[in-house]
Amino acid sequence: MPIKAEIGKGRIDWVFIAAVLGLLGLGTLMMLSAASPLPYYTQILQRHFMALLLGALFFFFGLGFNYQIFQDQAQVLYALVLAILAAVLLIGTTQRGHRAWINISFFTFQPAELARIVMILVMAAFLDWRARKMDQFSSVLLAFGVAGPVMFLILKQPDFSTVLTFFPILLGMIFCGGAGLAHLFALIGYGATAAFMPLLYTFCQIRYAQAPPGSLPYFILQTSRMGLSAAAVIAAIIFISVMAWRLSIMLRTQARAIYFVAIPLVLAAGMLSGAVATRHMKSYQRNRFVAFVAPHADIQGAAYNVHQSQVAIGSGGLLGKGLFSGTQSRLGFLPERHTDFIYAVVGEEMGFAGTMAILALYMLLIWRIVSAGRLARDRYGYLVCCGLATMFAFEFVLNVGMCVGLMPVAGIPLPLISYGGSSLVITLWALGVVANIYSRRYSLL
Amino acid sequence: MIQNHHLLLPRLNLLWALIYGSSAIMGLRLVELQILHKGEYRMEAERNRTQMIYQTAPRGRIYDRNGVALASNQPAFSLIYLPAEGKALADLKPLAEDLAGQINQASATLLETLQQAVSEKTAIRLAENLPSRTMFRLSELKTIYPGVDLIVEARRYYPLGRFASHLIGYTGKMDSRSWKELKSKGYRVDSRIGKMGLESVFERQLRGIDGGVRMEVDAQGRLKRILERIFWEPGSNIYLTLDANVQKAADEGLRKSATNRGAVVALDPRNGAILALSSAPDFDPNALLSSDPKLVKETFAGLTEFNHAIAGTYSPGSIFKPIVGAAGLNEARIDPQEIVFCPGYFELGKRIFLCWEHKGHKKMSWFPGLTQSCDVYFYHMGLKTGGALIEKYAKLFGLGVKTNIALKGEKSGNIFGPESRAKSSRSWWYDGDTVNLSIGQGELLVTPIQMAVVASAIANRGTLWRPHYTDRIEYARERAEYKQQPEKMGSIPLKDETWNNVQEAMLLAVSSGTARQAAIPGLDVRGKTGSAQNPSGDDHAWFMAYAAKPGELPSIAVVVLVENGGKGSSVAAPIAKEVILAAFGRTL
Known part of the structure; x- marks a missing residue:
């Protein structure tokens, strides 16, 4: 109506x-x-x-040009944006530690802004092309594969903030493009776990700075070092999922086996990525987490x-x-x-x-x-x-x-x-x- | 073709709902910040942008009865340092070095002071009385070193210096206990309060309302502009009954005395107004406010807050004899003409009591007995009168209870007699005790102010006025005035003849007896000396006197005590003479 x-x-x-x-x-x-x-x-x-x-x-x-041109010329656009982003890394000027600007006579131009919009135009073309196969997980992975090089080049500047905005845009487009809900949940679960880890580490560092060995916060902080404790956590996740699978067979719940593989996989991958990200955070980024947690x-x-x-x-x-x-x-x-x-x-x-x-x-x-x-x-x-x-x-x-x-x-x-x-x-x-x-x-x- | 994505539209709608929901959360948060809590945030923004430099308001002034300023104020710039929580001691070194050049102090000692401030977590005045030209350079340092601050304040100043110091008291920094008590009453951590004497008693009245400069500062603490100047309101002025000349004579007399320990109290016998209240050793209250920390430390080290005039208790010795005489004469236990022979000693059973004049006074009656202060005469008189009556009269004259003058630390002394002994029921009352009591010895203990009340009661023939020092208070803010009224503590109903006999004998003591050194030509001075034996050394020298212009009512009663000073006649009486001279000085 x-x-x-x-x-x-x-x-x-x-x-x-x-x-x-x-x-x-x-x-x-x-x-x-x-x-x-x-x-x-x-x-x-x-x-x-x-x-x-x-x-x-x-x-x-x-407003003036037919937007469908962008769909037709998506490959050209994609190549163009990669070229410009590469050019920034080579000939760009550095401000406040970011090599993110290109000087055009009297104007300085930030290609990452352009890249984001072009990425939306290219991604829309890609998702439209994959329209009939959107319920496959491969489509989701391929979408990230298309965005990956652009995000990588921007990350090289380094401009985390702009890269950060790519994820919700991609998620939103994949969601609206008709991706399988289970795939989306896996993706969101992975992202949420990965984002949760730095928060958890920061929280433990601030609240339980003097945690004695053997206590839970101490153990959690140990996992960030990728040692035995991280392995123990992953082993525990696998063990619990195997037991849950056995239990569901005994109870005849008819649950699909894929859940008992996918959920622990997503959790473990998310945790590991989060831990790695935490270790590679710059001090100002860590401070932002501290400011948010406390x-x-x-x-x-x-x-x-x-x-x-x-x-x-x-x-x-x-x-x-x-x-x-x-x-x-x-x-x-x-x-x-x-x-x-x-x-x-x-x-x-x-x-x-x-x-x-x-x-x-x-x-x-x-x-x-x-x-x-x-x-x-x-x-x-x-x-x-x-x-x-x-x-x-x-x-x-x-x-x-x-x-x-x-x-x-x-x-x-x-x-x-x-x-x-x-x-x-x-x-x-x-x-x-x-x-x-x-x-x-x-x-x- | 137009709806080739229509199957996906519910997903877009869900996305839209999500966006809508999160923006609603933002909106609610804005309501919380900008409407529900705007007051708190507005106050915090205001605290951010404004800084207050306080100016301590002048305390109310204290004047004597003739309008002579005893305590006033002087303007002063002070550099203060407020240590931050957990400030590392090592950080102080550059500050000390920078400041040293500006305020002419060695950086080593300055560093020591700063370290002390940090370790004690107290605000400290680094320098006082700074010239205004260094002020601007120092305010620059404020932006570099947090904690350094400049303040303008009215500093207490005592124009007469070492003067009535125990009565007026001094001002000083708060200790942690008074800070806890006063912090809700508008005091700041660096406020000074009255610590003793009148400064402490009248703290509420004397304290003004502090002013200051409210400034707008930026995030770096730099001054942007001055928002407003708040003018201070001075405290209320207090006019005392004190006479600066009399007090000065009393202070100087004690200072020149042999031991420099003692007290002088001078009252107006007509209403109990205190003309002088002096205690030695005294101190210079200005030294306690000095910018030189060494001087302050030394002064504090030598400072005794003990006010001998109200808190010192002593045997009265012979100045108790007029009371013994009043008891004996008024109760007709002895006739003034009755002759007693003094051989220089007195036998009571197996015990021998000596007269101070070992050669003996020979024939004695009331008048020579008091004027010569013959002990043997009073032994006889005391035994005839009896301990119980002497005790009763001592109580009538106000001994054994506090005068309740409005000063901290007053003692009641100790009454001595059969009744009080029965109450404490330690032992029986013996005649030997009566003999001791009749010359003011034994366990009888009095304060100088009690004896001053006794002297004025003799002078005004029987009225006990409560000693007071306030004449009036001018309330600065209410534009009102408080006027102190004299208060009667009691009266002593003696026969006129008894008063005549006692007063006459005290006149003779001055004109021809032991108190000759207090005689002043042209003035009617009456008095009684005393040399009280005590366990701490030489006798305490006492003198009790009152004086009048011929034909007028007595207008001053004085009591002088010099601890371990020796003879009352040669040590205490001359001091009293100077005090009386000062009281009449302008009219003589």
Whole structure:
């Protein structure tokens, strides 16, 4: 029924346009305020307005070209993005330890932003191609195989935050693309176990720093060293699953044998990957886990940023302290105020009204992307919209969650609001593609 | 073709529900932060951005009865250091070196002070009375070394220095016990409070409301702007009944005395107002507030908070004799004209009691007996009057109970007589005890302030006024005034003739007897000397006197005690003379 109502509308989704413009307007307003105490204020503003202009151009570029070109030329796109990412590693410039930027005359460009959107376009083409075989586990594995090289090249920069956003996007697209639920659960179980391990280790390190040998926390910490204790845990998992299998045969539960292989396999693989990841974490990444696990343990250390962000948001109250009047942001208590923590500036200066306005506009935007996906004329457009909706939703939830203290610090900016030229231009291009998918929903065209 | 993915749409809907749900959680969290807890976060943001530099408000001033300032305030800049929890001792070295150049102290001693502050976890004043030009350079150090702070404060100052120190007391840092008690009452950890005497008694009234500068600072603690200046409110001023000249004479007299230990109390016999309350050894309260830590330490080491005037108990010796006389004469146990022969000793059974004049006073009656302070005469008189009556009269004159002057540490002394002995039921009361009691010896113990009340009661013929030192308090904030009213503790119903006889004898003692050294031409001075035997060494020198302009009511009663000073006539009486002279000085 709602689909029929949507079909009758024009080619341009004005609600979608309004949401984008609203977010851009609010973002620019906040940028004017948040960046004003910085020494490079005029430079930041110049770049931001330049990116807005360029972004508008890219939006119409995305809107103007038939999106199906991306499906046809997926291999070319894929090769192109790999080439650019490789080029970054060779000729890119290094800022703050990341070799992630390419200088194009007066502009620096961050190819990882482009790679993410192109990855969605390529992945949609791949999943559409595998449409009839999506219920096979091989499709899931192959999808990760396609994304793997791109993620690897970005990881080499190293840019963990961007790579981190790939996982939910991939999961969302595979899910919406019709992958087997059991496969998805295995994947999610693996990911969750792997992500849980560093949290568990950090928790044990903080809470039970002086755990005596023989106690459970001591044993858990020992497993991170990959020694006998890790082997013992894996042996225990195998033993328990064998016993459970025998038990289910005795009880004649008719459970399929694959569960008794897959579940321990997923758990063991997840644990091992998590342990390996923990051992290779950099100290600032470890600190973020510490800040999330124990926010009050060390208020001046890693948890300082998150705490100051909450203070900024909370002190804004209902209507905020007014633009250019936030003490937390202007006096430097709030870190990264025009990039990662700009939502906290919104909270401080525009209060609950401002944060809710951005939340509402975001939900409107994602709803319109989801709607465009529903109405898309083909499976490819549907999949692109699914990927983009997941991307926006994940970045929004992670960024806002970080600002309000519900998520660990991940260093992910808020698209359309945070400062960042490449991100703004590429995001607007992606939104142009969405508008394009919506405008071509009639199969006649 | 249009719905070739329609079978997958439930999955997209589920994804949308998931997104919707997580954003709802974010929204709820925003409600929690921005609406439910906004007050707490607003306060924390405010704490983040503001710092307060406190300025200790001036304490209320203390004046004497003529408006002479006894305690006032001086402005001072102080550099303080508040050690952080668990601060490593090694971190202090660069701080000590940087500060040493600024405040002219050796970095080694400064490091020692800092280390002490860290190990004791107490705030410490590194320097006081800093010139304003170093202030700005020192405030830069504040940003580098957390814990270093500059404060402007009104420092207590005692213009007369070593003056009535036991009565006025001093101010000092809080100990941990008073900090626990006072921290909810607006005191800060570095606040100074009255530690003794009036400073302590009137702490609530004297304390002002601290002011300060509220500043906006950035995340690095650098000053952005000054938000507001809060002006302090000084404490209430207190006017005492004390006369600075009289007190000065008393302080100096004791200081010049042989042992520099003792007390002087001067009262106005008409209302019990204290004109002087002096105790030796005294101290300089300014030295306790000095910026030189060595001087402070030395002063504290030599400081005895023992106020001899109210807490010292002594045998009264011969200054008890007027009370014995009053008992005997008023109860008609002895006639003033009755002759007693003094051979220089007195036999009671097998025991022999000596007169202080070993050669003997020969023929004695009431007037020569008191003026010469003949012990043998009082042995006779005491035995005729009886221990019980002497005890009764001692109690009538207020001995054995506290005067309840509003000062900490007052003692009640010890009453001595058949009744009190029966109460303690240690043994019988013997005639030998009566003989001892009749010259103010034995177990009778009095405080100088009790004897001052006795002297004024003799001077005003029978009214016991409670000694008080407050004249009035001007409440600074309420714009109100409190006026102290004299309070009667009791009265002594003696016959007029008895008062005449006692007063006349004390006049003769000054004009021609043992107290000649207290005589002042043109003034009516009456007194009684005493040299009390005691187990600690030489006799305690006592003198009790009152004085009036001729034809007027007595306006001062003085009691002088010099511990182990020797003879009352030569040691205590001259001090009393100076005190009386000071009291009448401006009109003589």
